[in-house]
Amino acid sequence: TFEKEQFDRAKFKMMNTTELVRIGLDERGEQLFTTQTMIDQEEEMIRQAGKVNKDSKHLIREDIFKQTIANYTLDPEQEMAVRRIVGGSDIKVLMGAAGTGKSYTLAAVREAYEAEGFSVQGMALSGIAAENLEKSSGIQSETIYSKLSRWEQGKDLPTAKDILVVDEAGFVGTRQMHQI
Numbered sequence: 001t002f003e004k005e006q007f008d009r010a011k012f013k014m015m016n017t018t019e020l021v022r023i024g025l026d027e028r029g030e031q032l033f034t035t036q037t038m039i040d041q042e043e044e045m046i047r048q049a050g051k052v053n054k055d056s057k058h059l060i061r062e063d064i065f066k067q068t069i070a071n072y073t074l075d076p077e078q079e080m081a082v083r084r085i086v087g088g089s090d091i092k093v094l095m096g097a098a099g100t101g102k103s104y105t106l107a108a109v110r111e112a113y114e115a116e117g118f119s120v121q122g123m124a125l126s127g128i129a130a131e132n133l134e135k136s137s138g139i140q141s142e143t144i145y146s147k148l149s150r151w152e153q154g155k156d157l158p159t160a161k162d163i164l165v166v167d168e169a170g171f172v173g174t175r176q177m178h179q180i
Contacts, residue, residue, distance in 0.1 A: 041178040053089045057160060060086035060112045068112040078105045086112050103136035106165065110139050113163050123147050123180070124167040133167045144172065148179050
């Protein structure tokens, strides 16, 4: 049939492009692929993250940290998370199961950064996720798409005084994370 022939031609063309890269087998033994463009973007993200992670330009003074901790009822693990996020290198990851107090911890992080003069902004894949992040942590949030669209227009570009929180970053696609 015409559809099968069309599919076979497209598949042949795709499988024989230099852009396609075999990356191994999945758990069922089936071949996995990516593109050279994706590999290049991922390598660039790793390089940029390495550069940024060497920086410590967003530190919080100890007096602000102590005042922030006094304003919250944090368990020891949450307090340690706040300390690690507001101190040291500039890229941080906060992980935890649902209901473990990540949003409450982020509220304390937001307060500390704002007390130090930083602006904390949230980004999420969906409008509902952005709303939830904002309600639960007080971090002004919007969709990743909205934020990236404005950045592409040269509007509201991040500065050295901005802290970006990417909600559920593991679900963000390579292209969008590369833009962020």
